Amino acid sequence: MRFQIIFFSIVIILSFGFQNLVSQDISETKKKIKQKITGDYLGKKPPGLIPQKFDTGQLTGDSHSFNYSFSPDGNELFFSHYKGTKEKPEPEYEIKYMKRINNIWYGPETAFFSGKYSDCDITYSPDGKKLFFASAGRPHQDSSGFDIYYLIKTENGWTLPKYLGKEVNLKGSEVYASLSKKGNLFFRSDMPGGYGNNDLYKAEFKNGKFINVKNLGPQVNTKYMETDCFIAQDESYILFNTKRPEHKKPKIYVSFQIGKDKWTKGQSLGPLINSENGTMGSTITADGKYLFYISRVGKERAVYWVSTDIIKNLRKKVLKDMEND
DSSP: OHHHHHHHHHHHHHHHHHHHHHHHHHHHHHHTOOSOEESGGGGOOOOOSSOEEEESSTTTSSTTEEEEEEOTTSSEEEEEEEOOOSSOOOSOEEEEEEEEETTEEEEEEEOTTOSSSEEEEEEEOTTSSEEEEEEESOOOTTOOSEEEEEEEEETTEEOOOEEOOTTTSOSSOEEEEEEOTTSOEEEEEOOTTSSSSSEEEEEEEETTEEEEEEEOOTTTOOSSEEEEEEEOTTSSEEEEEEEOTTOSSOEEEEEEEEETTEEOOOEEOOTTTOOTTOEEEEEEOTTSOEEEEEEEETTEEEEEEEETHHHHHHHHHHHHHHHHO
16 A cells, blocks of 8 residues: 555656646747747748748748648647758757647747757658657667657657667668658668669558568669658658759659559659759648748748649649650
């Protein structure tokens, strides 16, 4: 009986301490707010087929942010942030976080699991219960270069990061992981044996683990760089960055899946999205409606967003052209 009383007392103390920690975290975040931001997508009006600026740094701190990932319920935002300097080049990246409480957005702050190591390329799972990100320098016995880690959301918040495993983290650096509704994981790796130095891969999810890592093939991957990938939740298309001889800077390409593991030849999303000075870092919102990406127009670097109808329209054109060939 005495043991039970002590046990429950410890549980109560720990629970109270956690609640205070959460309250203090929210309170401290509120103190840091610079401007009152309310509404969905940080109060921005959703775009149509013409890309619109989402942020040049006023909303999220500075123009060195990319890879915006909103939670499915729209109340959390994680994004990658370049923090390296000449004086302190490492850690090169960190992950930042914003949260909406009572329709007011607070932050940004460095995510609780980031800041010590170089962390980037964060994405939500379709159900919002997991976060995937790439990290370098974490003290895991099997880690080498950038590897993929994940967190699980519980009733009390997010778990600490977990190493995804050697089935996906192979002989190279693995980054830009994104999960489909089927549970399959798509990512970039520079491991040997690809079509180029950076290729895109798929890992199937079966019986609670990722298996059968496969290269997406020559329609997607080339001898040039393919990276920064993001898979549509239904796996109907995959977005990625590439730098081809005809382009001086990286561009966003898309490849459509037209059968099991059968992809159309990757092609540019076009000049409306791809600028002459470089465009990259694409992510899709959980509802599949909007594409976020970063682009440099002139000397200005900004986050843009656009309706994914632009991708749907391109798919129709690609399929029609294939029928006519």
